[in-house]
Amino acid sequence: MESQHLVTLAKQFGAPLYVYDAAKIASQYQRLTDAFEGVGKLRLNYAAKALSNLSILRFMNHLGSGLDTVSIQEVKLGLMAGFEPESIIFTPNGVSLEEIEEASALGIQVNIDNLSILEQFGSKHPDVPVCIRINPHVMAGGNSNISVGHIDSKFGISIHQIPHLLRIVELTNMNINGIHMHTGSDILDIDVFLYASEILFETAKNFKDLDFIDFGSGFKVPYREGDIQTNVEELGKKLTKRFNEFCADYGKELTLAFEPGKFLVSEAGYFLAKVNVVKQTTSTVFASVDSGFNHLIRPMLYGSNHEIVNISNPDGRERYYSVVGYICETDTFGSNRRINEIAEGDILCFKNAGAYCYTMSSNYNSRYRPAEVLWLNGRGHLIRERENFDDILKNQVDVKHLFETSRKEVLK
Template identity: 60%
Template sequence: MELNNNVYTIQGLKLTDIAEQFGTPVYVYDADKIAGQVQKLKDGFKGLNVKLKYAAKALTNLSILKLIRKQGCGLDVVSIQEAHLGIRAGFKPSEILFTPNSVAFSEIREAVELGLQINIDNISILEQFGNEYGGTKSCCIRLNPHIMAGGNNKISTGHIDSKFGISVYQMRHIERIVKACNMRINGLHVHTGSDILDPEVFLRGAEIIFESATHFPDLEFIDFGSGFKVAYKDDDITTDLQELGKKLGSAFKAFCKEYGRKLELWFEPGKFIVSESGYFLVRANTLKTTPATVFVGVDSGQNHLIRPMMYGAHHEIVNVSNTSGTKRVYTIVGYICETDTFGWDRQMHEVREGDILAIKNAGAYGFSMASNYNSRLRPAEVMVYKGEAKLIRQRETLDDLLRNQVEIEL
């Protein structure tokens, strides 16, 4: 999103025009930004045999998936439904990594039948997989390195109390199962969480996974998950991909030499690829002044963007209808029967009823975590592609709320 001549635009299109054309609330995605983020990752790890697996849970719209596939990425999915969406979007099953948690073995069996790369993070499931498939189907093992990382405890996944991964302290148990079932382990995976700033976190994980790798002679890849931090404010510090690529790349090359052959280096960026591409456009319905606060009530709420309420996440908010008025301090709230605050005490150009506000960083976990709470409808999605705003999901209607309900006679 750019500000030119006091007008906010995406690829030359005015955001106010997009809001007028498609209505509000509406998610708007900049295809050029998505492609640019993928290129940043490729540039950061240049010279390495890197495979990028987009973490689909961030945003699963089919058009977005097709765009990301066009950039040369594979896919990381956490449910069989995400896998089916990926295949429908054109990904080959062999390009999809299936990393579920706490699912029934029947779902893993379905993933095997589809031809996905299986990633296992539970001793019990590993044993079931070994008993059923032995060495006929390879799998990856997700290890828990017991490293505390991530900006919020709800998104930190590699610590000792996390439900994710098999503890590195259970390596002897893993070895027994692999040997007894004659299993073929073709990958090792570690993911410590999101919003990682310090490359040393990746390097600590690397040391652990490289040591673990010596127990498995058939590895084809090592997967470091993701966690690359995006900017939520103008002065935010982000992950230095060049520094990370240099340090982790050097360590990985040294490991491959010691291991005896070159392996693939995998990452699973989700939020990094789509977060900054997304803008959630809402309309100011009401202005309400109290003795302490001026509230701007908008035509959306936590049912469409839950991250501020769930994680305390910060999303910049700008008034795209008024870019030069006097700046005032507002608290932007939603229309849900909860305290659904998008932003406290935000300074922005004067807001008038009817103005369009743009909430930034809405590409990741906006629509994908949206709900019909309060029986509200989910918004439309629009992608700006090659200078044209294209509808990629229709706005819901009341019929959508009723479609699967079954009325009984009372």
């Protein structure tokens, strides 16, 4: 998106504000589809946890995507957004048997990642198709917080537990129709991912009636100019060839599935915040904005780098700033960043704000969460209203009648 459009949206809808570029989402979806054009059956299941706004889900459905969900609430959002139940996969972690049964009763494909629930579900529902999540014990990502396929991860059934898994399947006579893995986000080396895929292929040989193999996702996107990213085109060529070979040996054309989340929406997202104060200290120039980690927590939580641009002064000379928020503790978006000269009232744009940004926001410090806008066909469409004070009070129960007596009476 062009800076002038973002400035216009900030004036129209106010700041702070999340903006999502529909054209970028569509181009990322097409890029991944093109990379695997040699696969007979391909299913891209958008990972709803990345950005779960109902209008974004509707747009993904419009593109032809399936949906990857991790909670029963995401399942219900997906159904409300128009996804058919059979196009939704439910891949939770550590949830109750009752939640998995609730999803299954809605016609959703369930994906189970532990032996305990697998045995319980199989004993009660042997005829229901079930996918199994395997932990390949492969570290394919960079940040340990978002790499989930390594040996110490809580996710998936260990490949060393395959004999136990097979015993459960045999004793319950379960219907296993899919095998799944997810190594985590920020895949840096596609050869490591392909190595993990071989583990998944080897595991799949144990099951004779599969419909699909799900390779998760975790494709890395660039966060700054020149940043490394997953070469999905090279991965597409290599994995397509290997997948087709496996299907030929297996004797059946299976569906190759992925669960892209960040890859589809990260670069499409922009977070806009207004500068409240420019503050010079003895060693630093701070640009304090009308936001904080209550709106964008990833820099403080993960140490993630979001490029910050002064879209109010695109031609100004560059100076060094530490961009900070208004939360009443350490709240830093970026330290010593080269940004075009900032004045109070300017609008700063945080890039790569589409994935795991609004969805991880909160009302910390009793602040309102911002509005969301979808940029589509040259226009901004409001897809979530800015919160107000009524939203802060919603669901709170005021028990002031308990304190209408004296302090001694209340505390006795």
